[in-house]
Amino acid sequence: MKVSPDIPTPSAILEAALYASDLDAAERFYGEVLGLEQIQRVKDRHVFYRVGGSVLLVFNPAQTEHPPLNPDLPVPPHGARGPGHVCLVLTRDEIAVMRKHLLDWNIPVDAEFDWPNGARSLYVRDPAGNSVEFAEPHLWS
Template identity: 85%
Template sequence: MKLTPDIPAPSGILEAALYVDDLDAAEQFYGQVLGLERIQRIKDRHVFYRVGGSVLLLFNPDQTEQPPMNPNLPVPPHGARGAGHVCLVLTRDEIAAMRKHLLDWNVPIDAEFDWPSGARSLYIRDPAGNSVEFAEGHLWG
């Protein structure tokens, strides 16, 4: 339901960010363990991954809290501390395959269950403690 008809409604989420304290560990986890396609890494500042039509941004908050260094890209300082959350879409069969794959990598499963909507979710933690969920796309209806 659109509450204000005169304001344009975004059509999706282009990117989502998580904050990590060790980019090398994050890069191994998201690139090797989860098999995401890396787009870019800039030293100890960030590493970006393609996820379908979206991008997962992994930032070192010690770097992103600093004022921008490039006047042509004046991204405001940002950062967060503590565990965040991201949910990645898989089918039920893909979630089962991912579960096996994660256990083969010795990644503990935090939780797995079916929602009242019937959608399946599987939760794990990345090396920084962020909650990573894999869920069926019909979770939200």
């Protein structure tokens, strides 16, 4: 498929969303275990984290299926069921440190391997069953 040169090409992903019905468990995992900076929590609707220049959004799917109550922020209803996936960037040495840290928290490793291009990946599950990958930045180079 040929892309029209008249269409602007996005330069980055600004945010990624995962869904978890237990936001307290998600908050413990992403905030306490992974040490991500929380930037917003709205009761049982969502909790958001800064990840470098991007934001990881964790929504309660039952809450985001309803239209927002604030007419000034008409975000369309959305949601997903079942496990999703997010990949967070770490160096190879940082992946090794993260592996030990996760095991210290009794979080089992789902998979760990080197891709054909040499990039290392480590996979675990968050409390909602979402696949959380830690990979070297050259994975998609």
